[in-house]
Amino acid sequence: MKTLKILLGVLDYFFVKNKIIGFILVLPIIIIISLALYLI
Secondary structure, eight states, X not given: OHHHHHHHHHHHHHHHXXXXXXXXXXXXXXXXXXXXXXXX
């Protein structure tokens, strides 16, 4: 749970710093997770 909070903090930091870079970094992760959940 602590790891997830740290991860969310990092993502928040990226979005605050640069929304476009943050979006580009996060989008592939979201797609991979979505595919993984779909395939399970």
